[in-house]
Amino acid sequence: MTGDAFRVRHVDLDAIDADADAGDSPSLSIFWWKDLPVGMRASLPDELPYTKARLRQFTAEFSAAQMAARSTSLGAPIQATDEGRPKSALSLAAAFEAKNLIDGLDELATASSASAQDISVVICTRDRGPALAECLRSLAGQRSAPGEIIVVDNSRDGNARMVCMQFAEVRYIHEARPGLSVARTAGIRVSRQAIIAFTDDDVEVHAGWTAEIARAFAEHDVEALTGLVLPARLDTVAQRSFQFDMGGFGTTFVPLVFGRRFFEETRPNGAHVWRIGAGANMAFRRSVFDRIGLFDERLGAGAAGCSEDSEFWYRLLATGGACLYEPRIVVFHHHRSDWPGLRRQMRAYMKGHVAALVVQYDNFGDRGNIVRIWKKLPAYFLRTFLRTLFEGPPGRIGILAAEVEGWLAGLQFLLRFGWRKRRTLPPQALAEEKT
Known part of the structure; x- marks a missing residue:
């Protein structure tokens, strides 16, 4: 599905009963139930628009997965398997027949109103001023403002300073030593809050990003969180290849706990910690850095290449910790546009x-x-x-x-x-x- 430009569209299944906005181009449809992301489908023009029956089927299918993963009676969130994905405990037929299907989805889709004042947001940037500005604009629109926003400028000449001056709430830090791990460490050291959340300068965050981070940490006894990373655009062949052929940053729409079981099942072949999430959307309790150390400065962009985030998760799991993947925590990533x-x-x-x-x-x-x-x-x-x-x-x-x-x-x-x-x-x- 990489030949023609794909339109990325967001469809609220609670708000429509007919797919009138499909258009005549291939589409990646990302489905929501109010504020809850529930699934996605890639479709060619001859498969669009979706019929009412197809939309109803999507609703039942997605609700089956959500209720299986989030129902407290089933002990949610469920543990990740060795494949890093859940197994549904509720059948599609059962979802169709459930009388309280809509009520259940409405309850699950309640947006978080949790305060984010205990969160320090750290953004590391290098020579990408326009992208950084878009990222900061999305943070300015959070329904729960974070306690602080820190931009760590990893450029040689400090060229992000002028961008940051446009946003009064941003603390600007210049870290001239190259390397993403170096920059993240600088952000951790100057941050003041109990929770430290990271995103990248090529990302725009959902309006509920910080509120959902706050809710997840309040409800779950974990040291780390990751979230859903959706494509912002799929205009070019390179963007579509990364999303469809390489898998993007994952497509799981239900919460998972990555803990001891996942680690031990995958350990014999190198624990599959890259399945946990992406550095573009992650958050930690400050105490975890005291317990297992900071990001390894030998790894990451500007050093060995990447995987400073997955190595950190490896340390976390190897020493008895756990990370919650919560897809309510949503960001939109701008994939590389050129081949x-x-x-x-x-x-x-x-x-x-x-x-x-x-x-x-x-x-x-x-x-x-x-x-x-x-x-x-x-x-x-x-x-x-x-x-x-x-x-x-x-x-x-x-x-x-x-x-x-x-x-x-x-x-x-x-x-x-x-x-x-x-x-x-x-x-x-x-x-x-x-x-």
Whole structure:
């Protein structure tokens, strides 16, 4: 589905009974029930507009998943499985027959009014002034204002200062040392609130973002949160390839707890912590940084490439913590719009992933990380090559080549012994893992 531009449209199933706004172009329809995101579907023009019956089916299907995952009688939110996704406990037929279906969805879709004054929002930016301005405008429209907004400018010349001066509520910090982890650490150190939320400068946040973060931490005893990352636009081939061929940042619309079960099930092949979420939409209790340390400055954009977020989640789970994925916490991400940019991104992702696997092995001695480097990733490359050779889509081979290049570049970290000795794991975390 990468040939023609896709229109990203948002459909409130509670507000319409006929799909009159479909248009004549391919669409990625993101379905909501009031303020609750419930699912998405990609459709070609001949599948649109959706009929009333189809919309009713969507409502029943999505409500089945929501009620299964969020019903307190079922012990929600449910634990993530080894695949990082839930298994529905409510059938589609049962959802159709449920007399209280609408009442149940209405209750689930109640927007949070929780105060966000205990939240510090940290945005790390580098040479992307216009994008940063859009991000800050979306934060200015929050229905629960955060306690503070901190922009960490990681550019050499401090070029984000002029953008930040347009927003009176923003605290500006210049961190000239390059690296996303370095910038995030700078943001943590100057922040004042008990909860620290991160998003990126190429993101626009939903109006309820901070309120939903506050509600989730109030209702659940976890140290970390991640949320739903939706595409802002799918105008270009590169954007559509990232969303449809590479999976974007995930498509799960029900909450999941990533804890000990998930970690132990996936540990033999390198715990699948990248399934937990994305650094563009994550939040932490301040206490977790005291317990397991800060982001590893060897990882992330400007250093090894990426995966500083997933390595942090690995540490969190390995030392007995848990992370809640809550799709009520919504942001809209602007994917790379040009093909060279996407190739560079995927190369960096794979290089950083390998670097993080090395760090995880050094910190905890889990051989599954080495198994993933030498066995699981080459097997993934081969499967992808064979599938793409016969089924397409066009351009996937080029992205695969970038991933292989990133893997090869990442192997250097196995031999960089000085780099490997620069561990950032606190003694307390090591002690917790041993027990």
